Amino acid sequence: MPAYALALALLVTAPLLGPGYLLLRDAVSTPRSHLSDAALGLSEAAPRALPQDFAIAVASWAVDGGVVVKALLVAGLWLAGWGAARLVSTALPAAGVPGEFVAATVAVWNPYVAERLLQGHWSLLVGYGCLPWVGVAVTRLRTGLGGWWPLVAWIAVAGLTPTGLMLAAVVALVAVAVPGTGRSRRACAAVSLAVAVLSSAPWLVASAAAGSLSSTQATGVTAFAARAEPGLGTLGSLAGLAGIWNGQAVPDSRTTLFAVVGTAVLLAVVALGLPTALRTPATVPFLVLAAVAVVLPAVAATGPGLAALEALIRTVPGLGVLRDGQKWVALAAPGYALAGGAAVLTLRRRVPPVAAAAVCCAALLAVLPDLAWGVGGKVVAVRYPPGWAAVAAEINADPRPVAVLPPDVMREFAWAGTAPVLDPLPRWVSADVLTTGDLVIGGQTVPGEGTRARAVQRLLADGADSDELLRNGVGWVVVEGAAAPLDLPVVHRDADIALYRVGGTGAPAPHRALMIATHLVWLATLVIGIAGSAWARRRSIRS
Structure with a gap:
């Protein structure tokens, strides 16, 4: 089964296996990352990518950052398929290997994976891949077949991002309802929550230390709501594991009425097994969670749901993640x-299990054909122009605050394809890069938290001279793409990027030691969980 799951993962990510970097919408990988203030969650922006940025910065000291990101993405999809098969073998062993094949296909080959890939949410897919393993770990604890270490490890791995951690914690807490005579429900819930709190230390502490959470996130509630596909209402789209807010981050097969066929096939496979699964007590908690996970986002996308969610985020800014x-x-x-x-x-009374599994798997693959080969060739490895490396090297040799033009957070580079992408510069340099975080969605501007960056960009737009930029602590100005030259000292300029020296310095961010310590807490939780799992498995094999 691991081989089949890996084959599916590689079929999806094949264009990324060659040289180059994943650079698509929210996905940004660079040759090297650094433990900058932003990577530690000490910038103006909300800590949405912790401890992901810390982990990539540490790993890229030894391995090219592009390789790290691509390897983690492949691993996430592989774990999703393999974990789904293991969950079936643990909670529904009567399904056997044929059932495991269907489960692995459902977990990997679905619109959710395609859309999140196109949106660039590679780290979310790592957390997604951990969810069935969290279910396996808790189920084995409840039935007396497993120990604590796998649960610790999988929650910590999912904690690569805040969303992944929250997803894993919910699955763990739901799975404690699995009946069994092993570890108690209270103990399983307590350990799950304790590991989740330890793993969330980086972004919880960063939110408090940097004061980066803002009620302005409520402005984007409508823009980020789930979206109905052609021929399907919002509820139907979500039931088919689709409906992402960004209509541009959708495989071509889901942009026409063929989406109805794809949803019908997926739901048919699920509906076929539902009566049998409902008669198996160990699967019921996961089935209930599935129903809630479809219905609640659909309700949240209605008028009253959007109003309630917006009011909630304005009251508790930290809930902007919802x-x-x-x-x-x-x-x-x-x-x-x-x-x-x-x-x-x-x-099985009418069709041999092997034949039934073959038909189900083939049908699931057939109704989403463009998930293969990087979602129809849209997820590919790209190469940076030489000037980017030269500019990054200059800034890293003298790390001072960097202002960037154009002011938009999302960029469109001819050498990176047709889709927009987050600015790669903040992840490539050790200096503080001033970014507003403003997003334009459907003509509506969703403001970010970067007030200082917004002020500096107004100065640049008004043609401020070097003395005024210097007084505002700007050390460098980078212009990405072709643009008219600025009246500033030129360090590097070519057709792709230009670097200008200003010389200003910024105040060092406080709490760096604290934030490094909180990231080490997460890393220690992860390492201890993995080491404990390996030790327990080795001991089990010996006995």
């Missing part, structure tokens, strides 16, 4: 995988 409602549909994946695996049991 505004992208469709990403929480990931919680349905374990239940869908179990129901899909149970389909072979429902059909």
Whole structure:
């Protein structure tokens, strides 16, 4: 089964396996990352990518950052398929290997994976891949077949991003309802929460230390709401594990009425196994979670739901993570995988399990053909022009605050394809890069938290001279893409990027030692969980 899951993962990510970097919308990889203030969550922006940025910065000291990101993405999809199969073998063993094949296909080959890939959410897919393993770990604890270490490890791995950690914690807390005579529900819930708190230390402490959470995130609630596909309402799209807010981050097969066919096939496979799965007590908690994970985002996308969510985020700014409602549909994946695996049991009186599994897997692959080969060739490795490396080297040799033009957070580079991408510079240099975080979605500006960056960019737009920029602490100005030259000392300029020296310095960010310590807490939790799991497995094999 690991081989089949890996084959699916590689079929999806094949264009990324060659030289180059993943650079697509929110996905940014660079040759090297640094433990900058932004990587530690000490910038003006909300800490949405912690401890991900810390982990990449540490890993890229030894391995090219592009390789690290691509390897983690492949691993996330592989874990999703393999974990779904293991969940079936743990909670529904009667389904056997045929059921495991269907479950692995459901977990990897679905619109959620395609859309999140196109949106560039590679680290979210790592967390997604951990969800079935969290379910396996808690189920084995409840039935007395496993120890604590795998649960610790999988929650910590999912904690690469805040969303991944929250998804894993929810799955763990739901899975404690699995009946069994092993570890108590209270103990499983307590350990799950304790590990989740330890793993969330980086972004919880960063939010408090940097004061970066803002009620302005409520402005984007409508823009980030789940979206109905052609021929499907919002509820139908979410039930088909689709409906991402960004209509541009969608595989071509989901932009026409063919989306109805794809959703019908996926739901048919799930519905076939549902009666059998509901009769198996160990699967029921995951099935209930799947239903809730589809219905709640659909409700949140209605008028009253949007108003309630906006009011909630204005009251508690830290809940801005809830505004992208469709990403929480990931919680349905374990239940869908179990129901899909149970389909072979429902059909076994009429169809041999191997034949039933083959038909189900083939149907799931056929209705989403463009997930293969990087979602129809849209997810590919790109190469940076030489000037980018030269500019990064100059800034890293003298790390001073950097202002960037054009002011938009999202960029469009001819050498990176047709889709917009987040500015790569903040992840390539050790200096503080001033970014507003403003996003333009459907003509509406969703403001970010970068007030200082916004003020500096107004100065640049008004033609401020070097003395005024210097007084505002700007050390460098980078212009990305072709643009008229600035009246500033030129350090590097070519057709792709230009670097100007100003010489200003910024105040060192406080709390760096504190933030490094909190990231080490997460890293220690991860390492201890993995080492403990390996030790327990070795001991089990010996005995």
